[in-house]
Each structure stands twice: as structure tokens, then as C-alpha cells.
Amino acid sequence: MPGYSLENQVVLIAGGSQGLGKEFARRYYKESEKSTIIVVSRSRQKLHQAVRDITGTENTVELTTDAKPHDGRSRIMYMACDLSVYDEVEKLYNVLLAGTLVPTQVLMCAGGSHPGLFKDLTGAQLELGVRVNYLTCLNLAHVAVRRSPLCHLVFFSSETAFFPFIGYTQYAPLKQSIKSLVAILRQECQYQRISCVYPGNFKSEGYELENETKPTITQAIEGSSHPISCEKCCTRIIRSLSAGYDDVITDFIGWVLMSTDMGLNKQSTRSFAWFAQWLLGILANLVIIPIYMLICAFQIRQWHQNRSKN
Ligand SMILES: NC(=O)C1=CN([C@@H]2O[C@H](COP(=O)(O)OP(=O)(O)OC[C@H]3O[C@@H](n4cnc5c(N)ncnc54)[C@H](OP(=O)(O)O)[C@@H]3O)[C@@H](O)[C@H]2O)C=CC1
């Protein structure tokens, strides 16, 4: 299985206009000399700003459908594209391949949650959750496996994929879907490295935004995943991918949660201390989780009762 390096790559970063995607773009730009970085998101203005922040220069290069072949002048470029729309992803790849920019790595960072109780969400918010968290990955992965069939795919799921809980109906089911998609792609795409990152909380624009609507019970349950900096999160992911791990966590509770799900879904032992994880998982599923779920159910019942009193 090929390794992972920031150097000599053509890396396509979905969701590169802010947060973790932007941090990855910055790391590729600063820590490599020959890599070409393409950042993609819906907002041209945010992309332009992100590239300006990373390069420190005003003159940024935007890839457009009438783009001239890549003349090597700029190592980092951007293209506005709503990755939840399949045809737009096809157009993105047409531009990349016309410019001889065949991605060697595809980082699918696009995503985001709008926490809240299911019945309080709107249809538009529910649909956006599916588009932003699942369709962006599904479309890009599909086009990538067909048109850059040797590239390293890196999906970004979440710890909620191991433990979906109250307040995340617009988000956790889609992050679980990514886990399922990854498991099947690993069986179908034998010659491609397929990694999946299951981050815990980290500070980003998206994290700040989700906290505005996050129910207190949701905050209480996820409290053990203390938000780390974007930089630290990126460093931990790069370190794990470089070590050859393909199921990547970013904090201890993520490692514990992954241990409880080492069954048919995982299909890859490439995670940190996987044998210890496997043993812990057996103990956790037999003893710890039954007790924890009783406590969690009590917490949730109390929250509903207090809410109905107020
Ligand atoms: N922050 C956290 O605590 C955690 C985050 N994660 C996951 O990690 C990933 C990165 O998180 P974070 O940095 O917080 O994300 P942010 O919410 O800060 O940024 C999301 C990025 O995705 C882009 N994006 C959203 N929708 C689309 C779309 N349809 N097409 C193209 N780009 C899109 C946004 O740009 P634009 O608006 O311009 O389209 C933005 O660049 C996400 O998948 C998230 O779910 C997982 C666990 C915890």
C-alpha cells in the first residue's frame, strides 16, 4: 500500500476555504516544494481569501472552465464548485485534467452540522445535511475513482459515526454512511489507498457555528471530546496517515469509540494499536457500554423532563 507524503503531490482539497481543509492546504503549501494544491468549495470569495491567507500574496489563481493549461506558475489554485451537484464535479475534473492536474490525493473535508432536535429542523436544513455531508463525498469519490483511479482517497467522517446521539440527526447518519461507503470501496478499489478520518471536536468556523444551535444535552454527551486546535487536529491526521493508518482518530475518546466498532464495518486493521483496540472493544461492548448507555438514557430523560418544565 503506498505511503502518505505532502511532497510531490497534486492534492485536491474539498472544503478548503476554511477550517481543517484550509489548514491542510496551508500545510501542503508550506511543507512541500513541488506539490500542487487545488482548493474547492462553493464560495469563490472565501476561496480567494483562503489562498491569500496561505500565500500572503494578492494575486491568486482561479481555475475556470476556460482555464489555460497549468503553466506551473502557481502551486496553489482554487475553483468554486458545489460538490453536492454531480455535474459540477464532472466539470471540475474536466478543468483539472485539461490542465494536466491529475489528483494524486483527494481530501474530502467538506461537511458540517446543524445540531438540533429532529422535529425542530426544517426540510431545507435536513436536505442540506445530506448534500453537504454525504453527496459532496459520494460525487467526488465517484468521479475520482473513474478519472484518477490511482489517487489516495481520504474521507472525513466523525466520532458520531461510532456513536450517533441526540441533536445530530442532520449529521451523524450521513457520517455513518461515509463509514459504510469506505468499507465497500476498500473491497472494490483494490489498487487505491482509501483512508477515513473520524475526528473528535476541533475548533473551526464550522464548530463555532454549530455551537450556536447545539442543545445542551448534545454538548454534555460530547463533552469528553475536548475541542483541539485545527492545527493540532491536522498534525495528528498527517502523522497517522504517514504511519500507514487508514482508520484515523484525533483524540483518545475517538480511539475508544472506534474500539467498540471493530466488526464487519471496519475491515481494516490499520489503526493505532489496533490489537489493544480490539481487546478493549470486547470488554467495552460486554461491560462498559451497557452501563454507559443506562447513564446516557437517564441523562437524556432528565433533559427532556427539565425542558418540558421550562
Ligand atoms: N469541527 C469539528 O469539530 C468536526 C468536524 N468534522 C468534519 O471535518 C470536516 C471539516 O470540518 P470543519 O473544518 O469544521 O468544516 P467547516 O464547516 O469549517 O468548513 C466546511 C467546508 O466545506 C465547504 N463546503 C460545504 N458544503 C460544500 C459543498 N456543497 N461543496 C463544496 N464545499 C462545501 C465549506 O466551504 P463553502 O461554504 O465555501 O462551500 C467549507 O470550506 C467536515 O467534514 C466535518 O464534518 C468531524 C468531526 C468534528
Ligand SMILES: CCCCCCCCCCCCCCCC(=O)[C@@H](N)CO
Ligand atoms: C466505551 C463507551 C464510552 C462512551 C463515551 C461516549 C463519549 C461520546 C463522545 C462523542 C464525541 C463526539 C464528537 C463529535 C464531533 C463532531 O462531529 C461534531 N463537532 C460535528 O462537527
